[in-house]
Amino acid sequence: MGALIAGLASPAAAQPDSPQSDERALARLLAAKLDDAAGIYLVNYNSGRYLQPRRHSTANAARVVQWRYTRSKFQRWKPVLDGKYTSFENLGSHKNLGINRASGDAGANAIQAKPAGDWNQDWLMDPRPYPGESFALVNRKSGLCLGISNASIAIGGQAAQFRCDGRANQRWNFYGG
Numbered sequence: 001m002g003a004l005i006a007g008l009a010s011p012a013a014a015q016p017d018s019p020q021s022d023e024r025a026l027a028r029l030l031a032a033k034l035d036d037a038a039g040i041y042l043v044n045y046n047s048g049r050y051l052q053p054r055r056h057s058t059a060n061a062a063r064v065v066q067w068r069y070t071r072s073k074f075q076r077w078k079p080v081l082d083g084k085y086t087s088f089e090n091l092g093s094h095k096n097l098g099i100n101r102a103s104g105d106a107g108a109n110a111i112q113a114k115p116a117g118d119w120n121q122d123w124l125m126d127p128r129p130y131p132g133e134s135f136a137l138v139n140r141k142s143g144l145c146l147g148i149s150n151a152s153i154a155i156g157g158q159a160a161q162f163r164c165d166g167r168a169n170q171r172w173n174f175y176g177g
Contacts, residue, residue, distance in 0.1 A: 039076030045171035085122040110159035
């Protein structure tokens with residue numbers, strides 16, 4: 001497993017003055033990983049499991065689920081920054097993390113889709129709900145948070161979007177490749 005990326009920012013920024021400075025610190029940390037061809041792992045805090053397309057699929061609209069760590073390129077995501085938002089391209093399928101049918105509904109499944117610049121493929125990494133290096137992934141189109149359905153810790157648990165409520169199944173970390 002890749003080492004946990006240490007620290008969100010320099011010691012001077014460790015106690016930010018505003019939520020925006022938290023977001024900027026997280027964005028700077030993520031931007032440092034952009035040149036890393038190995039990508040990052042997105043790990044659910046509640047389950048300790050890694051996001052990947054179901055069954056290593058390369059198909060458009062394949063569901064995104066959590067799985068045990070396997071070192072697979074299908075568990076690695078290349079972050080692509082767009083202002084304060086980030087798209088995540090899967091290194092195995094070359095598809096982006098998004099929401100099925102660009103739905104704005106709570107409970108809509110996370111899928112992978114051909115990169116298209118659609119807002120349902122953009123995510124705000126919001127560190128405010130959680131301590132340390134954890135963050136919520138807020139969908140740009142819906143304003144809902146990525147989580148694991150039913151707070152499952154099981155292999156194959158479905159990633160979906162939900163009303164942001166700070167629960168552990170909506171808490172994420174990233175690790176370097």
